[in-house]
Amino acid sequence: MVFDHLTSxxxxxxxxxxxxxxxxxxALRDCVxxxxxxxxxxxxxxxxxxxMVSRHVEPTVPPRVSYELTHIGQEVSEPLRAVFEWIGHRVExxxxxxxxYDATGA
Incomplete structure (x- = not known):
């Protein structure tokens, strides 16, 4: 179940x-x-x-909500970032x- 969540x-x-x-x-929406x-x-x-992520609510009006990686979120993001960087280098x-493959009509 967690694997499905992480790989979405x-x-x-x-x-x-x-x-x-x-x-x-x-800000997160703009990044994604x-x-x-x-x-x-x-x-x-x-x-x-x-x-994987923690949610922080500041008691202001209106409330300010921010998100950040937890320790385990940081652990998993490192290899994910490496994979994304590898894809970027190999995309061509x-x-x-x-x-x-498509040209073979397979």
């Missing part, structure tokens, strides 16, 4: 975005390109429940392989 598209991107430090909801507020909210709730090779 939005959860991965949220963890990577938070690896640079705490963010408020709207294409995510809707609904999906971001669901992903954050799941990650908080799983202990991957696209070329996909093109060759």
């Amino acid at each position: 598209r939005w959860a991965l991107l949220v963890l990577i975005a938070l690896s640079d430090g705490p963010l408020r909801f709207h 390109e294409g995510v809707s507020e609904k999906m971001l909210s669901q992903s954050l709730k799941t990650l908080v429940r799983d202990g 090779d991957i696209k070329a392989a996909q093109y060759r």
Whole structure:
């Protein structure tokens, strides 16, 4: 179950975005390109429940809510960031392989 949570598209991107430090909801939404507020909210709730992200509410009016990685969230974000960086370095090779595969009509 946790594996499913960690490997969902939005959860991965949220963890990577938070690896640079705490963010408020709207700043996080801006970092995770294409995510809707609904999906971001669901992903954050799941990650908080799983202990990967902590939610901090400041008692102001209106309340200020920020999110940051917990210790285990930091642990998992490091290899995830490495995978994303590797993909970034290899994206052209991957696209070329996909093109060759698609050209065979397989």
